[in-house]
Amino acid sequence: MATASSxxxxxxxxxxxxxxxxxxxxxxxxxxxxxDVPHAFALHVAFVRSxxxxxxxxxxxxxxxxxxxxxxxxxxxxxxxxPSLTGFLDRDEFVTTSxxxxxxxxxxFVGEPIAIVVATDRYIAEDAVEAVACEIDExxxxxxxxxxxxxxxxIHDAAPDGVLVDLRMFTDDELxxxxxxxxxxxxxxxxxxxxxxxxMEGRGALAEWIDRDDQLVVxxxxxxxxxxxxxxxxALGLVERQVRVIVPDVGGGFGFKAVLGREEVAVAxxxxxxxxxxxxxxxxxxxxxxSFQGREQEYTVRAGFTEDGVLTGxxxxxxxxxxxxxxxxxxxxxxxxxxxxxxxxVYKVPRYASRSRGIASNKPPSNAYRGVSRPxxxxxxxxxxxxxxxxxxxxxxxxxxxxTIRPEDFPYTGPNGITYEPGSYLEALELCAAQVQQLGWWQxxxxxxxxxxxxxxxxxxxxRNAYGTATMGLRRMPMTPGFEVAHLTMDASxxxxxxxxxxxxxxxxxxxxxxxVxxxxxxAPDRIKLRxxxxxxxxxxxxxxxxxxxxxxxxxxxxxARKLATQLKEVAAYLLSVSADDIELSxxxxxxxxxxxxMSIDDIAKTVHFRSHLLPAREEYLLESHGSADPSGxxxxxxxxxxxxxxxxxxxxxxxxxxxxxxxxxxxNPLVVDGQVRGGIAQGIGSTLYEEAEYSSxxxxxxxxxxxxxxxxxAEMPPIAIHHLETPCYQTETGVKGMGEAGTxxxxxxxxxxxxxxxxxxxxxxxxxxxxPADMQQLLALPIETESS
Amino acid sequence: xxxSCEITLTVNGVRHQVSVEPRRTLAxxxxxxxxxxxxxxxxxxGICGACTVLMDDxxxxxxxxxxxxxxxxxxxxxxxxxxxxxxxDLQQAFxxxxxxxxxxxxxxxxxLAEGYLAETPAPDRVAVREMVSxxxxxxxxxxxxxxxxxxxAEQRFHERPI
Ligand code: FES
Ligand code: FES
Numbered sequence: 001m002a003t004a005s006s007x008x009x010x011x012x013x014x015x016x017x018x019x020x021x022x023x024x025x026x027x028x029x030x031x032x033x034x035x036d037v038p039h040a041f042a043l044h045v046a047f048v049r050s051x052x053x054x055x056x057x058x059x060x061x062x063x064x065x066x067x068x069x070x071x072x073x074x075x076x077x078x079x080x081x082x083p084s085l086t087g088f089l090d091r092d093e094f095v096t097t098s099x100x101x102x103x104x105x106x107x108x109f110v111g112e113p114i115a116i117v118v119a120t121d122r123y124i125a126e127d128a129v130e131a132v133a134c135e136i137d138e139x140x141x142x143x144x145x146x147x148x149x150x151x152x153x154x155i156h157d158a159a160p161d162g163v164l165v166d167l168r169m170f171t172d173d174e175l176x177x178x179x180x181x182x183x184x185x186x187x188x189x190x191x192x193x194x195x196x197x198x199x200m201e202g203r204g205a206l207a208e209w210i211d212r213d214d215q216l217v218v219x220x221x222x223x224x225x226x227x228x229x230x231x232x233x234x235a236l237g238l239v240e241r242q243v244r245v246i247v248p249d250v251g252g253g254f255g256f257k258a259v260l261g262r263e264e265v266a267v268a269x270x271x272x273x274x275x276x277x278x279x280x281x282x283x284x285x286x287x288x289x290x291s292f293q294g295r296e297q298e299y300t301v302r303a304g305f306t307e308d309g310v311l312t313g314x315x316x317x318x319x320x321x322x323x324x325x326x327x328x329x330x331x332x333x334x335x336x337x338x339x340x341x342x343x344x345x346v347y348k349v350p351r352y353a354s355r356s357r358g359i360a361s362n363k364p365p366s367n368a369y370r371g372v373s374r375p376x377x378x379x380x381x382x383x384x385x386x387x388x389x390x391x392x393x394x395x396x397x398x399x400x401x402x403x404t405i406r407p408e409d410f411p412y413t414g415p416n417g418i419t420y421e422p423g424s425y426l427e428a429l430e431l432c433a434a435q436v437q438q439l440g441w442w443q444x445x446x447x448x449x450x451x452x453x454x455x456x457x458x459x460x461x462x463x464r465n466a467y468g469t470a471t472m473g474l475r476r477m478p479m480t481p482g483f484e485v486a487h488l489t490m491d492a493s494x495x496x497x498x499x500x501x502x503x504x505x506x507x508x509x510x511x512x513x514x515x516x517v518x519x520x521x522x523x524a525p526d527r528i529k530l531r532x533x534x535x536x537x538x539x540x541x542x543x544x545x546x547x548x549x550x551x552x553x554x555x556x557x558x559x560x561a562r563k564l565a566t567q568l569k570e571v572a573a574y575l576l577s578v579s580a581d582d583i584e585l586s587x588x589x590x591x592x593x594x595x596x597x598x599m600s601i602d603d604i605a606k607t608v609h610f611r612s613h614l615l616p617a618r619e620e621y622l623l624e625s626h627g628s629a630d631p632s633g634x635x636x637x638x639x640x641x642x643x644x645x646x647x648x649x650x651x652x653x654x655x656x657x658x659x660x661x662x663x664x665x666x667x668x669n670p671l672v673v674d675g676q677v678r679g680g681i682a683q684g685i686g687s688t689l690y691e692e693a694e695y696s697s698x699x700x701x702x703x704x705x706x707x708x709x710x711x712x713x714x715a716e717m718p719p720i721a722i723h724h725l726e727t728p729c730y731q732t733e734t735g736v737k738g739m740g741e742a743g744t745x746x747x748x749x750x751x752x753x754x755x756x757x758x759x760x761x762x763x764x765x766x767x768x769x770x771x772x773p774a775d776m777q778q779l780l781a782l783p784i785e786t787e788s789s
Numbered sequence: 790x791x792x793s794c795e796i797t798l799t800v801n802g803v804r805h806q807v808s809v810e811p812r813r814t815l816a817x818x819x820x821x822x823x824x825x826x827x828x829x830x831x832x833x834x835g836i837c838g839a840c841t842v843l844m845d846d847x848x849x850x851x852x853x854x855x856x857x858x859x860x861x862x863x864x865x866x867x868x869x870x871x872x873x874x875x876x877x878d879l880q881q882a883f884x885x886x887x888x889x890x891x892x893x894x895x896x897x898x899x900x901l902a903e904g905y906l907a908e909t910p911a912p913d914r915v916a917v918r919e920m921v922s923x924x925x926x927x928x929x930x931x932x933x934x935x936x937x938x939x940x941x942a943e944q945r946f947h948e949r950p951i
Binding site: 199679719720 | 813824831834871887896921922928930931
């Protein structure tokens with residue numbers, strides 16, 4: 001099986017910190033993002049958006065806008081034929097609702113698109129937006145998960161109580177009894193604030209109908225080229241072949257682009273209707289307030305512990321504010337399902353029950369954001385550990401040690417029905433704790449200057465990723481993601497083109513995929529060019545999200561490369577009159593193991609293309625192969641520690657130092673892995689201390705620019721030291737596990753743990769993020785108790 | 790809408806005459822009128838710095854400068870860095886230190902750092918970190934960016950003509 005071949009595989013390139021091949025164009029400014037794609041004749045779009053959170057549309061008056069010179073069209077939902085997107089789950093507990101491409105009858109959040117203005121220039125389009133008059137009867141906005149206005153129409157008629165999904169996936173009749181009998185029950189409510197992924201490049205689209213190809217060609221900034229194709233085809237009544245989705249360079253995704261937005265569909269519809277090319281580039285206000293958000297969640301948990309700090313059982317009531325619509329294709333069930341299913345993390349919890357709801361509000365829809373619910377569940381589990389440790393007088397590392405799934409427990413099946421493959425859960429915890437000791441953090445904790453207090457946090461966690469069809473099928477989406485197919489073609493010069501349905505947004509796939517293929521073909525990685533992001537060029541695939549690309553897409557590439565290597569060996573064997581088993585591919589040559597006789601792979605390629613008469617008749621001509629991969633999904637794991645300092649006067653928090661132990665299986669490129677870890681932590685720190693997409697009580701967004709939505713800068717980032725452990729994955733030929741989300745997942749838990757450590761002397765306890773300076777000042781006003789650690 | 794104005798600006802050593810509306814930003818002049826799309830716009834309100842270019846050797850936010858304000862000036866953009874084809878020491882250091890992932894913010898950081906290093910030849914790490922905090926990157930966590938700039942500053946300082 002897979003493991004055997006990965007053990008045999010010589011690894012000249014995998015594991016090397018190769019500089020990325022995509023860097024050159026990005027450094028020269030010749031990378032091409034959606035809004036950089038030149039088009040001499042494209043018209044420009046701006047959207048008329050709702051100024052209020054909830055209301056009934058009475059009229060939309062566009063005449064004045066149409067009179068502005070340069071305005072080509074102003075289209076409403078009716079003009080487009082009322083297209084919509086429906087992201088749903090085939091479950092009884094799920095209420096299906098649709099998201100109209102342009103608001104129809106009702107507006108449900110501030111910023112919701114009502115009409116699309118098409119003009120010769122973006123400036124003119126924005127002038128025209130001002131000239132469109134919308135009459136809307138305002139209703140009372142539902143902003144928080146506790147808002148209820150029974151006297152008015154609900155957000156969606158199909159969900160009168162506002163609950164769009166209500167899952168009880170895990171029940172346990174014995175749990176209440178177990179909790180009642182537990183010496184300690186930690187009963188807490190944790191909350192996390194609403195966030196925006198804020199990639200530096202917003203969304204964008206450029207659409208044109210090409211009659212010759214009978215195709216709508218849509219260039220779009222997305223992580224999901226094929227799902228975007230499906231959604232656009234469905235919404236506009238086309239067959240899949242009639243939509244070609246092209247994804248150029250993507251300026252960051254983070255889940256924010258693992259979705260099909262209504263604006264992209266509206267742009268495509270306008271291009272189809274007008275018969276002219278149309279483009280749109282999202283501005284930052286739209287991105288922050290009118291696209292997709294996530295993470296506004298609340299966890300009410302009761303966790304039972306023995307006197308020794310061993311978990312006896314856990315009951316969780318989880319609520320996610322999913323906003324006004326169910327996003328396509330991952331639905332508003334995404335956060336609730338993820339939270340309920342993966343709640344228990346690295347810990348052995350004998351009994352578990354949960355209820356998990358998605359509740360509608362008059363805010364933009366929620367969608368995936370790096371880590372999806374895992375930052376919250378890790379924050380909750382680690383918070384419970386810290387709380388129980390305090391109550392029972394047990395060391396914080398020790399209580400984790402007592403509950404962590406141990407090496408001898410693997411394969412371990414939890415009460416959530418998930419079977420965990422081997423990971424270094426305990427080893428990561430021990431290494432992290434030892435590092436904290438060795439680096440003198442406990443000493444530094446005591447050395448805070450007068451007026452400052454310090455704390456150390458620790459968080460041990462796992463991250464499930466690379467979900468294949470077997471696992472995704474349990475969610476019951478109408479389209480079940482999971483597999484990937486890779487194609488390899490060696491051309492007459494001996495260079496290789498690899499295609500994949502995954503889609504990089506900065507992860508460096510062009511480099512890492514090439515490293516995997518290079519080892520198997522015995523050629524240098526710079527001879528291998530990865531093509532992604534074009535539905536006409538690549539096989540159907542599921543895109544990039546949830547740490548899947550290098551695992552599944554790279555896994556498929558490895559299989560294809562193994563097959564292509566066999567083809568090369570067969571040709572070489574014939575030309576050198578030996579058996580294919582005697583041939584080895586390395587350093588650009590096919591070499592006979594015993595005699596050392598060899599020929600270059602370039603020559604093999606040339607012969608196969610130009611001089612095939614020298615070869616015996618073959619069933620398949622040329623040098624082409626394909627491979628597939630569909631692992632069920634695996635767990636990476638890690639342990640983070642942070643040293644933080646609080647200014648007792650201002651309440652300002654500074655993260656002084658940060659330590660990571662991570663295990664993502666076989667590392668293909670350490671530069672890339674470390675980059676993902678550090679970047680992820682920056683986002684995690686942002687969500688813990690700075691970022692929040694806040695709303696007023698009437699549903700007006702309060703964070704509409706980078707002056708109010710505070711993405712961390714270099715000044716807020718601590719130095720981050722990273723240690724690697726390597727527990728190879730069983731499920732793929734490469735041994736790789738996903739790792740793109742771990743940084744973001746661990747950071748909130750570890751920072752909160754550190755703040756609570758610092759605040760222990762005040763008897764204070766935090767269980768929400770983001771933690772603001774105002775929160776801190778309030779807590780710091782509490783009287784100081786006697787110091788203990 | 791108002792009348793267009795004729796402006797002249799030198800970009801990466803090449804003179805251009807463009808007719809622009811007074812409200813048109815320098816970023817749009819560069820990107821749309823001159824086709825120099827290496828300069829990116831990430832916020833259009835002066836915070837992210839993705840649009841940073843050098844205007845008469847000073848880093849400016851091209852989204853906050855109107856084209857008409859740049860009349861008569863000399864602009865350097867990211868496209869002007871590797872003018873002879875080979876990546877500059879700073880660009881190479883960015884790649885070596887993995888100071889970029891999606892690359893969207895990269896042109897802004899490169900121009901910011903070039904402008905800064907021209908005036909501050911021997912900065913320490915703290916100063917570099919503070920300068921880097923002028924721009925936003927959502928991918929890297931900044932450590933590679935700081936490392937790359939510190940590395941090049943040292944290298945340039947040691948190789949400076951005495
Ligand atoms: S685009 Fe100019 S500062 Fe953000
Ligand atoms: S590399 Fe993506 S924003 Fe900086």
